[in-house]
Amino acid sequence: MNIKIHRIYDDDVPQGYRALVDRLWPRGISKEAAHLDGHWKDLAPSNGLRIWFGHDPGKWNEFRKRYLDELRTNKHRAQEHLKEVDRQNLVLLYGAKDRKHNHAHVLKDFLAKLTS
Template sequence: MSARPAIHLARAWDGPGAMVGARLLVDRVWPRGVAKDDLRLDAWLRNIAPSSGLRKWFGHDPARWDEFRDRYRAELDRNPDAVAQALDWCRRGPVTLIFGAKDRDRNQAVVLRDYLAGRL
């Protein structure tokens, strides 16, 4: 039995103490009110984030969560280069996927963590 990959999640405002391993921002846009120096990122993986159209359609509406997950997974399936880049980071050791959404349970980083874990 293999261990679950070490893929952690943190909001951009959680601070460095909440981030384990490589720090990967997985938003297409920079989180408001956060200085670039404060995140101390290892990488900003813009291309793995949901498309602007999908992000705007979702609007963090809980009623759209299930369909958002399905649509985002489909986008990830069509984006093998960005997925490969994220998987490379995950294979090197623990990572923290950093996101800017207020909702910790329903955001693209949650979907991405599960998607990547299923491919490791």
């Protein structure tokens, strides 16, 4: 399985199973315009972790560790979601402005290990 990440506000979304991986719905995007196959909000960082991180690049390394701990605890949900993917490509959609320091990167790496 090929896993890609893409910002939901950008055009040219890659083809594949489109899963929004944010807990909160992105502002200004209608459900119709999103063209989602799934909303995997249960794999997003917990509200407490999301608020603590606050998209502060200085907290990135600690955020990654804490988020991976959450994902490991919720591994069975990730495996269930992966069963939904019936295409070669999985596209993880996120809304954060920071393209480098966001949870979709961590989730992509975690899911890639589950599928290998």
